[in-house]
Amino acid sequence: MALKYYEQIDRDNTKKLRELLDELPYFCTMYFRGIETTTSSRTRIAYARDLKIFFQFLIHENPLYKDYSPRDFQLEDLDQLSVTDLEDYLEYIKYRTDVFEDKHGNKIEKEVINSRTSIKRKVASIRTFYRYLYRDRLIKTNPADLLQMPKLKEKDIIRLDANEVADLLDEVENGEKLTRQQQVFHDKTELRDEAMMTLMLGTGIRVSECVGLNMNDVDFNNDGIHIHRKGGKEVTVYFGDEVENALRPYVEWRKHQVTAPGHEDALFLSLRMQRMSVRSVQYMVKKYAKTVTPTKHITPHKLRSTYGTNLYKETGDIYLVADVLGHNDVNTTKKHYAALEDERRRSARNKVHLRSDDE
Template sequence: MTNQSQQIYKKLQILLKDLPWYVEEYINHKKRKLSAASLLNYAHDYKIFFNWLIDEEVFNGKITEVPLELLESLTVQQAEGFLSYLQYQLNNKEITVNRKLSALKSLFNYLQNIAETRDLKPYLQRNVMAKIEFNEIKDSMETIANKIEGKILIGDEYEKFRQFIAYDYGLQIKENKKLYNFHLLNRERDTAIVSLILGSGLRLSEVVNLNLDDIDYSKYTARVIRKGNKEQFVYFSKLAMDDLQEYLSIRESKYQVDKSNKALFIAAAMGPKGKPRRLTARSIEKLIEKYAAAFGKPSLSVHKLRHSFATRYHNEINDVPKLRRQLGHSSIQTTMIYTHIRNDDLRHAVDKMDLPKDEA
């Protein structure tokens, strides 16, 4: 287990102390199947739900005291009321409401169909969440694809953005010595991070958790732990390997990192007594935001770089099952979105409709 996962599990254990006993039992049941981050998200969702029960006076007492009998007696109207609260008071998008509902459905299903008392009876006889339907997401795949397309790197922008981080950004901020020196320290690392995501489609958490020995330098693969704690070796591009090798050549000298520190991407020590440490997810998000804004494409994010890779992969290889495996999607429907981005053949066919017959 990585240090990051251990930290997440610690946060999870603290959060579980504020939730009913059967939630902790459910989380323990799911530990083999879900990542630490997913379990922590589930626990946060449950806390919102139980807080709502108390705020609405469905239950008077502490969250830890909410009995199974209360869950069993919840009405459909009350469950729908919670979803309305998420959407209209917390301003959650429909897809976020669906995610929180999915978490509740999973918990209630466990309580009704998996968990059992000593006399072999289910914890719940009645499951109100089984009666609640998910929000129908109004956007079609084409609409989602169109929204993504305007926010990702297309065509020669891949290399332009990479070159911008490696060289042009430094020229842009050269007059500010503090910023310029900070960039000189981190440009090989930052270029390698962006190049790796653009050359593999790795998730942010997967990049953060990479260790030195996770990279296979002969096969151009990175060992990652995907959702559901599944180990996978993910291919990345030769260009990403070149940038990674350049970063590794200066990693120890620039960051003064001890050989016992196996984290691939390092943050410099803070202060005279600080030690080099693993670069955090938020730090990577912030550095992408910084470069994206200076590049003139502020909508770029780590996830948009992943979208950029997937779009390029599909355009060049057009193999959805392979792309699904590369991205680690559990559902092929998620991967199918990329078949709707930059469909140049379709656009060309439509354009030809307006041409005279002898030009078409």
């Protein structure tokens, strides 16, 4: 029996994690086993890569460990590190030079400059790592708790305006502004592209949730799709008439297609008759969006933000938006839509009258 999309992703990520762990100290395996139930496989891979950079930093920058390999580190070594050492690491990851091997085995130096968001994630990785080891009394000190998280400048949420949504869907339907080469492919993918774009704009689902859909996940009787959320939660997300009108013709077409082996259940197919990848959808969204709004960097996540904005404007219910978008913490939703909340509060200033107009 074929694995579901998210099961296959988890299996592939587990293999990648095992490869990374082969290059890390033995106690890292204990750590990842300990956080398995509270993190996604994708998050664990990101943490493992961050730890690899951390140990490489110690080897390259700290004279005590110049003869070490990452596998040589012991728990006692972590206890010798101070908050100053970790602050040096924080400075190191802002800008560094890494050595990579090309496909011919040649070593190439590459400059790596991390954004504040990336640095914050790497600091969080170290703090989580230390906190776990300290909590389980595997180390005696926890200098990582004294590390200051870098402050991030709040970014404006980029979203599509109502007229831009309409223009985008029109472009997906007719492809008039695409290049001549793109129009050749558009004739073959119009039905699929319109179904995917309308679905994402009309439900706010994540791109990974969209490409992970199987044929039997679509329920036209109840106007819903069954999706697998981050963290393993399975839910039904409901769609309106516009989504149904775009989805039905594609599903009908899809029923008669012969797929590549292993992709029989996939809802959205590439021209190779394989399940669409996240990268392919990202490219598709970018292709259409830049013909409609070239000054905005529109990604699948921006389509999700557009839906969340529209839903909040229509309902004014931040808890409903959080639930539909699949946010575990409503504060995450409030953070994203704080500007809209302020706009609503401003609109209330003249709603209550203290004296009647005829006095």
